[in-house]
Amino acid sequence: MSVAMFFLLFGSFKGIAQDTENLFRTENDTTIRYYTQLSVGLVEPIYRDFATSPLFYNGLGINLNAASIKRSDFRDRVFDFGLGFNMMSAKVPKSDFIQSGASALFGHLGFYYHELWKIKALSNQNYNLKVGGSFITSQHVRFNQSLENNAVGLENLSNLMASAQITRDVSRRKTKKLNLFLFKPSLKPVKRDLRLLVNVGVLNFNFRPGYAYSYDSEIIGTETNPVQWAFSNYSWSLNGWRAQTHLEFTTYLPNGNARSIAYIWEAANAPGKHEAFQMASHRIQFAIQFHTKKR
Numbered sequence: 679m680s681v682a683m684f685f686l687l688f689g690s691f692k693g694i695a696q697d698t699e700n701l702f703r704t705e706n707d708t709t710i711r712y713y714t715q716l717s718v719g720l721v722e723p724i725y726r727d728f729a730t731s732p733l734f735y736n737g738l739g740i741n742l743n744a745a746s747i748k749r750s751d752f753r754d755r756v757f758d759f760g761l762g763f764n765m766m767s768a769k770v771p772k773s774d775f776i777q778s779g780a781s782a783l784f785g786h787l788g789f790y791y792h793e794l795w796k797i798k799a800l801s802n803q804n805y806n807l808k809v810g811g812s813f814i815t816s817q818h819v820r821f822n823q824s825l826e827n828n829a830v831g832l833e834n835l836s837n838l839m840a841s842a843q844i845t846r847d848v849s850r851r852k853t854k855k856l857n858l859f860l861f862k863p864s865l866k867p868v869k870r871d872l873r874l875l876v877n878v879g880v881l882n883f884n885f886r887p888g889y890a891y892s893y894d895s896e897i898i899g900t901e902t903n904p905v906q907w908a909f910s911n912y913s914w915s916l917n918g919w920r921a922q923t924h925l926e927f928t929t930y931l932p933n934g935n936a937r938s939i940a941y942i943w944e945a946a947n948a949p950g951k952h953e954a955f956q957m958a959s960h961r962i963q964f965a966i967q968f969h970t971k972k973r
Contacts, residue, residue: 709752712972713936715745717965723764723784727820729891729953730828731768735782739764741961751796754808754843758790768824782822790814792877794843806845812877813838814922818957827891832912833955834885835948837920839877846872869930879920879946886950887911913951920946934969 719741726734745758768780792812800807813836820831847870854865888911926940945958 710748710750710972711934712970713745713747713749713967714970715743715747715758715965715967717741717743717745717963719743719942719961719963721762721764721959721961723762723766723957723959725766725784725820725955725957727831727953727955729887729950729955730822730825730831733780734769735766735784735822736769737764737766737784739784741963743963743965747967751806753796754792754794754810756790756792758788760786760788760790762786762788780822780824782820784818784820786816786818788814788816792841792875794841804847806847808843808845810841811839811880812841814877814920831891832887833948833950835920835946836883836885837879837946838881839879839920839922841875841877843873843875845874848872871928873924873926873928875922875924875926877920877922877924879918881916882918882920882946882948884915884918884948884950884955885912886915886948886953886955888913888951915948915950917950918946918948918954920944928967936967936969938965938967939963940965 721739721741722736723739724734724736726732739762741760741762743758743760745756748755762785764784766782766784768782770780790812791814792810794808794810797807797809815834815836817834818832821829822831823829825831849869849871850865850867852867856863856865891911922942922944924940924942926938928936928938930936940961940963942961942963943959944961946956948955
């Protein structure tokens with residue numbers, strides 16, 4: 679019931695946003711550009727799951743993403759798929775006798791979507807403010823052999839978020855000559871922008887286990903579905919919070935493509951039904967955007 683309500687609300691939000699499009703648009707938008715973006719990121723994640731251990735796990739990993747982008751002066755639309763893999767270790771108290779420790783593998787598969795519209799009254803030639811909404815869902819998989827029966831941890835976090843983005847035009851509009859004594863290079867004009875995106879969760883869903891990860895439900899003859907049996911102790915909850923910021927510097931190339939470097943911060947708290955899962959991450963991401971024709 680909660681899942682159906684979630685998608686109903688998300689569909690209603692998109693319909694309302696489309697109906698209000700003419701409220702913000704005051705002129706024809708002729709600057710629409712389409713990109714296919716491929717990116718790679720270095721990630722420093724941290725998490726803890728009170729259903730198995732209150733210890734913090736931190737480490738390093740890599741993120742691979744592919745995105746479809748529709749961007750213009752008036753509107754932004756992004757579809758993004760991501761895959762992450764991280765090596766983690768437990769942060770345990772130091773001991774003078776036997777030093778304990780544990781390592782874990784932390785992977786996730788994620789999907790992100792947003793629609794943003796320009797607020798003309800708060801934008802000018804140098805600044806462009808857009809607001810709208812986003813949807814993000816991520817499936818986490820954790821493996822920690824030290825936890826024995828609870829070695830495998832799973833959870834899904836799905837969030838409908840309010841979004842705001844401000845873009846600053848930092849283009850070099852004139853040729854600039856540098857005086858480096860022996861060398862005097864010239865820097866050609868180039869289009870660049872600096873973009874800050876903030877997402878804050880409004881409806882925060884999580885799919886978490888009950889009181890214990892180790893749970894064997896009833897096996898009813900041959901009618902038991904293996905997936906249903908494995909997740910019989912899981913249920914959806916509407917609680918917690920999630921926030922994300924994305925700071926990106928983009929340079930546009932003469933051939934229409936673009937390249938960017940970004941810093942992405944994210945944090946979430948999912949209480950579930952009994953015990954909470956908490957996570958945060960810092961990511962440095964490099965991306966190449968290939969300009970494509972209108973689809």
